[in-house]
Amino acid sequence: MAGNKGTKEKGWLEFKYRNTGEPIRFPVGTVYGSGDGPTLLVLGGMHGSEYAGIEAAIRLFNEVDPSKLKGTLKVGMIYNLPAFVNNLGFLIPHDGRNPCSTFPGTPIGTYGEAMAYYFDQEMLSKADYFVELHGGDIPEALTPFTIHPASGDAEADAKSKAMSMAYNIPIVVKDDVSNPNDPPHAAFGVFQARGKPAILCESGQQGILKMEEMQTHLTGLRNVMVHLGMFDGQIVNTVKRIFLEDYVQARSEIDGMWYSKVVPNDLVKKGQVVGEIRDYFGERIMEVKASADGIITMIRTSPAVKPGNVIVEHGRIAGRDDSQ
Numbered sequence: 001m002a003g004n005k006g007t008k009e010k011g012w013l014e015f016k017y018r019n020t021g022e023p024i025r026f027p028v029g030t031v032y033g034s035g036d037g038p039t040l041l042v043l044g045g046m047h048g049s050e051y052a053g054i055e056a057a058i059r060l061f062n063e064v065d066p067s068k069l070k071g072t073l074k075v076g077m078i079y080n081l082p083a084f085v086n087n088l089g090f091l092i093p094h095d096g097r098n099p100c101s102t103f104p105g106t107p108i109g110t111y112g113e114a115m116a117y118y119f120d121q122e123m124l125s126k127a128d129y130f131v132e133l134h135g136g137d138i139p140e141a142l143t144p145f146t147i148h149p150a151s152g153d154a155e156a157d158a159k160s161k162a163m164s165m166a167y168n169i170p171i172v173v174k175d176d177v178s179n180p181n182d183p184p185h186a187a188f189g190v191f192q193a194r195g196k197p198a199i200l201c202e203s204g205q206q207g208i209l210k211m212e213e214m215q216t217h218l219t220g221l222r223n224v225m226v227h228l229g230m231f232d233g234q235i236v237n238t239v240k241r242i243f244l245e246d247y248v249q250a251r252s253e254i255d256g257m258w259y260s261k262v263v264p265n266d267l268v269k270k271g272q273v274v275g276e277i278r279d280y281f282g283e284r285i286m287e288v289k290a291s292a293d294g295i296i297t298m299i300r301t302s303p304a305v306k307p308g309n310v311i312v313e314h315g316r317i318a319g320r321d322d323s324q
């Protein structure tokens, strides 16, 4: 797509999965501003049942006035459409992969890897800035947070942190993606590793489209666009921020039933038991402890777990912003 300045267009990005001939489709839109500026990509539905981010992406595309925009806004409304239409948490139904493990992808890999490859070619690699929207999948409860990846490129890392700050969400998480032996495979991490600023934003939960959680995203997105000079306006800044590092996604190692002893926003001490897994007969078979003094951002709300399921997320409190 290459439209004229001051116009808006929407439609389907369509590809064919080489291995089976199945279609790969993404609903996308572009707003071509009337003035010069950067290209921002906003993507909803990386996880197809995280509706707050999807709805915010759709609303942002519709509300932005091309005559007032400087630069180009590209919006992917729903990345993982196969999960969306099937009410499926996290995974791409064709290959059982979490899309956050598939970037930058390959056209001859699994279906999900081919999705990542084509989306990267047409959308991700053409943007200057990237916001990846999430919203707590069907079995997750969370408190809103943003993640800015740290790649070791000081300039890009400072810019992504500034975007996280502009999002007006109280919890700001730094995620180290600089280890060459453990390269990122989530879209926002891959983008940052290329020296371009990206953030991941979480608001929403449990397969519910709650308008105030959607609005958190929409306010954050408007703020990021003002911050990037894409349109004039005031940045809404109403929160006190807590900065988290050493972010942990604790996973189940076994089949069983998960019982959380914490809820999102709880403060925890290092070594504190945050939950346990019992077998189907009620016997405790795994205990999960906090790895540092920190704050709980997400808990799995479904008791049903298998190895690899994320059951709780938390980070070490590295600082607080009391400027508000």
Ligand SMILES: [Zn+2]
Pocket (backbone or CB within 6 Å): 046, 047, 050, 134, 135, 136, 137
């Ligand atoms: Zn997600």
